[in-house]
Amino acid sequence: MTQKELSQQIKLKKSFLCVGLDIDLEKIPPHLLQEEDPMFAFAKAIIDTTHDLCVAYKPNTAFFEAYGVKGWQSLEKTIQYLNKNYPDHFTIADAKRGDIGNTSTRYAKAFFEDLNFDSVTIAPYMGKDSVEPFLEFEDKFAILLALTSNAGAFDFQTKTIDRLPLYQQVLKTTSQYKNSERLMYVVGATKAEYLQDIRKIVPDSFLLVPGVGAQGGSLEEVYKYGANDQVGLLVNSSRGIIYASQQEDFAEAARAKAMQMQVEMATLLRL
């Protein structure tokens, strides 16, 4: 998928919502545990009831990897289901990878070629040769952690280096990488006030913004400080949507939560 196609979907659906698939077997409705593949059954039900309200899905691979081969198979079934039935949705493998060059190439192949995700989240800590292998794939994107939503973000990311906070150095330096037009950035919704400065450095890049819902970030503030003229935002909510109910009505309850966010987004997009 291209960035232009993603922007078109945002305009068409009046939504920049990304539904996070952080599927915890201890939180899904108990009746699904009798299914042959409970994780996939849950993912499928959530996808089928929310697809018209969102433009992206973000399976967090940790929740699948925790179950070994079986979990990886559930992840594979989920991405295959999305690519077959909802090819206009942008897919994000939230795997937070990044390593020396030849290893990064293998990670990129795993997510872009084998699983056929549109994008993968990566950490910038190991620098240029760990990031650039992800940028060699046409119409695929690496989503780089810039300023994360968690409290630990203040340990390193906001510390000043060469007169700039580290997260700003990350944005500036990585924008010079080869094929940097295939980079997007993660900025936590809990740090919306930083978005103004971030937009000065990366005015055109898509930003993946997790942290609304369960982590308490404000959608309105994210839009106010983070939107560009193409919107340029994907706002993720995982637990706030997918665990709206743990009863048999879980999929309808997730739809209601997703719709609440989509309606708020449509209002913001009209301003």
Ligand SMILES: O=C(O)c1cc(=O)[nH]c(=O)n1[C@@H]1O[C@H](COP(=O)(O)O)[C@@H](O)[C@H]1O
């Ligand atoms: O890369 C991410 O997606 C991410 C970055 C970040 O700074 N904060 C953050 O919460 N995330 C992910 O976004 C999701 C947030 O989930 P909820 O808090 O349940 O909406 C989880 O999958 C996190 O791993």
